[in-house]
Amino acid sequence: MRRGRPYGKPLHKRLSPAAMMKADDTETRGLHFLCFNADLARQFEFIQQTWVNNEKFNGLYNDLDPLLGTRPKEHGLTGDDFTIAQKPMRHKLKNIPQFVTTKGGAYFFMPSISALKQLTNNNQ
Numbered sequence: 001m002r003r004g005r006p007y008g009k010p011l012h013k014r015l016s017p018a019a020m021m022k023a024d025d026t027e028t029r030g031l032h033f034l035c036f037n038a039d040l041a042r043q044f045e046f047i048q049q050t051w052v053n054n055e056k057f058n059g060l061y062n063d064l065d066p067l068l069g070t071r072p073k074e075h076g077l078t079g080d081d082f083t084i085a086q087k088p089m090r091h092k093l094k095n096i097p098q099f100v101t102t103k104g105g106a107y108f109f110m111p112s113i114s115a116l117k118q119l120t121n122n123n124q
Helices: 017-022 044-052 113-122
Strands: 002-007 030-035 082-084 091-093
Touching: none
Parallel strands: none
Antiparallel strands: 002 030, 082 091
16 A cells, blocks of 8 residues: 655646746655555565666666656666657657655554554453
8 A cells, every 4th residue: 555645835836847847946845655565575675676766677778767766876877868668769868857856764564453463462
């Protein structure tokens, strides 16, 4: 289960790209992302490492996820390309800016309801 909760005022009351590009971006705003997983390594971490932050995913090169990918600047790769699949040839956009900046993160253990019931039964 995943949920995103925004905080701060919207960038602009009209959500048109032209209005937002001209808006004053001095307010603190963002998105709290909450995710409940049965297996952290096989779900959230897998998606982050294999798809979002993999510059060479599925035969691409220097292509991180354009919205969520973090730009590591390691090994000479910047991850700022974006390839659009087209026929007969694909189209590659270069120098895509990083749109999302992660400010922090944490993993928390949430026991199941049956585990909580076991804990309360052992204390009686």
